[in-house]
Amino acid sequence: MNIRTATINGVPKELRVRDAARGFQFSESIMPAADAGALRARIEKVAAVASVHASVVDREARFPCEAIDAARAARLLGIGVPRELGGEGLGAADVVDVCYALGKACASTAMIYAMHQTKVACLVRHGRSGAWHQLLLRRLCAEQLLLASSTTEGQAGGDLRNSSAAIEGEQRIALERQATVISYGEAADGIVTTARRASDAASSDQVLVAFLKEDYTLERLNGWDAFGMRGTCSSGFKLIASGLREQIVPASYEKIHSHTMMPFAHLAWSGAWAGIAAAAVDRARGFVRKAAHRSGGALPPGAAHLTRATASLRTLRSLIAAAVRRFEAASADVAVLESLEFQTGMNMHKVSASELAVATVMSAMQACGLAGYRNDSEFSIGRHLRDILSSPIMISNDRILANVGAASLLGGTPISLRD
Numbered sequence: 001m002n003i004r005t006a007t008i009n010g011v012p013k014e015l016r017v018r019d020a021a022r023g024f025q026f027s028e029s030i031m032p033a034a035d036a037g038a039l040r041a042r043i044e045k046v047a048a049v050a051s052v053h054a055s056v057v058d059r060e061a062r063f064p065c066e067a068i069d070a071a072r073a074a075r076l077l078g079i080g081v082p083r084e085l086g087g088e089g090l091g092a093a094d095v096v097d098v099c100y101a102l103g104k105a106c107a108s109t110a111m112i113y114a115m116h117q118t119k120v121a122c123l124v125r126h127g128r129s130g131a132w133h134q135l136l137l138r139r140l141c142a143e144q145l146l147l148a149s150s151t152t153e154g155q156a157g158g159d160l161r162n163s164s165a166a167i168e169g170e171q172r173i174a175l176e177r178q179a180t181v182i183s184y185g186e187a188a189d190g191i192v193t194t195a196r197r198a199s200d201a202a203s204s205d206q207v208l209v210a211f212l213k214e215d216y217t218l219e220r221l222n223g224w225d226a227f228g229m230r231g232t233c234s235s236g237f238k239l240i241a242s243g244l245r246e247q248i249v250p251a252s253y254e255k256i257h258s259h260t261m262m263p264f265a266h267l268a269w270s271g272a273w274a275g276i277a278a279a280a281v282d283r284a285r286g287f288v289r290k291a292a293h294r295s296g297g298a299l300p301p302g303a304a305h306l307t308r309a310t311a312s313l314r315t316l317r318s319l320i321a322a323a324v325r326r327f328e329a330a331s332a333d334v335a336v337l338e339s340l341e342f343q344t345g346m347n348m349h350k351v352s353a354s355e356l357a358v359a360t361v362m363s364a365m366q367a368c369g370l371a372g373y374r375n376d377s378e379f380s381i382g383r384h385l386r387d388i389l390s391s392p393i394m395i396s397n398d399r400i401l402a403n404v405g406a407a408s409l410l411g412g413t414p415i416s417l418r419d
Contacts, residue, residue: 039090042074043098047105054106058383061230063187067102067109068146076113078141080120085134086141092121092264093324096271103275104282107387108231110275112146112184114268119147119192121264122208123249126256132246136190136210147210148188150239152180160395161257162203166196167248174242175209178221183234189213193239194253206253209243216241228386259337263327263346270320270353273391277316277357280364280384281309287368287379302367309363316356323349344407347400354391361388 050067057064071077080095081087095117102110120140127133139145151160165177175195185191190212197205221236249256284306291300326345330336365372365381372381 039079039094042076043101046070046074046076047101050102050106050109051104054109055383057106057108057231058387061224061226061233063184063233064106064109064112064231065187067106068112068187071109071113072144072146075141075144077116077144077146078120078137080117081124081137081141082128085128085137087137092267092328095121096267096320096324099268099271100275100278103272104279105275106231107272107276107384108229110272111229111232111269114265114272115149115183116147117268118261118265119149122192122256122260123210125260126208126251127210127249130246130250132244133210133249136212143189145189146184146187148182148185148191150177150179150182150185150191150193154178154180159399160194160261161206161254163194163196163206164203166199166201167207167209168199169245171245172242173209173245173248175211175239177239177241179237179239181234182218182237182239183232185218185233185235185237187233191216191239191241193241204254208249208251208253208256209241210247210249211241211243215243215247227389228383229390258343259334262343263337266346266350266353267320267324267327269391269394270316270323270349270357273353273357273388274313274316274320276384276388277309277313277360277364280361280381280388281306281313283379283381283384284309284364284367284372287371300369302369305363305367309360309367312356312360312363316353316360319349319353319356323353340407340410344404347404350395351392351397351400354394354397357388357391361385 046067049070050064053064053066056062057067076098078087079090079098081089083089099110099114099117102113120137123133123137128137140147154164165175168174175193177193177195179185179193182191190210192208192210194206194208196203197207217240219238219240221238224230224233224235226234284302288300288303288306292298292303323346326342330342336342361381361384365385368377368379368381371377371379374380375382
C-alpha cells in the first residue's frame with residue numbers, strides 16, 4: 001500500500017481488499033479488550049520462544065527474529081494503539097509489563113520491544129491528529145510493523161536534544177543523516193527519527209519524522225560486536241530518506257521528548273532491565289536450593305547474596321511501579337509533564353533503575369559463585385550480567401546526572417515523607 005496517497009475517510013480500498021482476506025477489520029480492535037489472563041497467556045507464549053533462542057541470539061549477535069515473529073503472531077506490537085485505530089488501547093503499565101516478561105527471557109528481545117513501543121507511544125500521543133500518521137498506526141496494527149529509532153548522530157552521541165542533519169524541501173522532504181546507532185535498523189519496517197526542522201534552524205529546533213522502509217536506504221557505517229545486548233544489532237548507518245511533509249509529526253520534538261519520549265523510554269527500558277535482574281535472581285535461587293539440598297539443608301556461603309539480590313529486585317520493581325503510576329497520572333496534565341520536578345524525577349528514575357538492576361544481577365552472580373561465573377553452567381549469569389551492564393551507558397547516567405545537576409540546586413527538601 002502507498003500510505004502517502006491513501007485517504008483517511010474510511011479504510012483505503014487497498015487495505016479493504018487485503019485485510020478482508022486476512023480477517024482484519026479497522027472498525028474495531030483486533031481482539032476485544034482482553035482480560036489480564038488472556039494478555040498474560042500471549043506474553044508468556046512469546047517469552048517462551050524468546051527464551052529458547054536467547055543464547056544463540058547472544059552468541060551470534062543476531063536479530064531475535066523468532067521472538068519478534070512470535071510477538072507479531074501474538075499481536076503484541078500494536079497493543080498501545082487506540083482501539084479505533086486497530087489496536088487494544090493498553091497503557092504504559094501493560095507495555096512495561098511485557099518488557100519485564102520479555103527481559104526475563106531474552107534481553108535483546110525486550111529492549112527491541114521497548115524501543116518499538118516508545119516510538120508507537122510518541123506517534124499515538126503526538127501524531128494521531130494527522131491523516132498520514134493515523135494511517136500509519138492502522139497499518140502498524142494490521143501488519144504488526146516494527147519501528148526502529150534514530151535519535152543519535154555524529155559526535156553528539158546520546159545528546160537527544162540536538163540534531164545536525166536537517167529536513168530539506170517543502171512538500172517533498174529529504175533527510176541524510178549519519179546515525180551513530182540505529183538498533184535493529186535493517187530488520188525494522190520503518191524508522192522514526194529526529195532531525196533539525198530546516199537547514200537554517202538551530203540544532204535544538206527539532207522535529208520527529210516517520211519513514212517507512214520504502215522511503216529510505218541504509219548504508220552501514222559500523223558493526224555491532226558488543227559486550228552485551230548483542231541481539232539489538234545496534235550498528236551505525238547513513239540514513240538517506242525522502243517522503244512527504246505530512247510524515248513529520250505535527251508537535252515540536254521538544255514537547256514530544258518531555259511529554260512522551262523520555263519518560264516512556266525510561267519506563268520501558270527499566271521494565272526490561274528488571275526482567276533481566278529477575279531472571280538472574282531466579283537462577284541464583286535455583287543454585288542455592290540445589291546446594292542446600294545436596295548438603296542436607298545447610299545453606300551455601302553465597303546465600304546471603306541471594307537475600308540481597310531478592311531485596312534489591314523488590315525495591316527495583318516497586319520503583320518502576322511507582323514511576324509508571326506517576327507517569328499515567330501526569331499524562332493528562334501538560335503542566336505536570338513539563339514541570340521541573342517531573343522531568344527530573346523521570347530522568348533520575350533511569351539512573352536509579354539501572355543502578356539497582358546492575359546491583360541485583362551482581363548479587364545474584366555472587367550468590368552462585370563459580371557456577372554463575374561459568375558459561376557452561378545451568379546457573380550461568382554471564383549473559384545477564386553483560387546485558388545489564390548496558391543500562392548505565394544507554395543514554396549515559398553521567399550525562400543525565402550532569403544535565404539535572406542544576407535542578408538539584410533549585411529544589412527543596414520535602415517537609416513530609418508523603419510529599
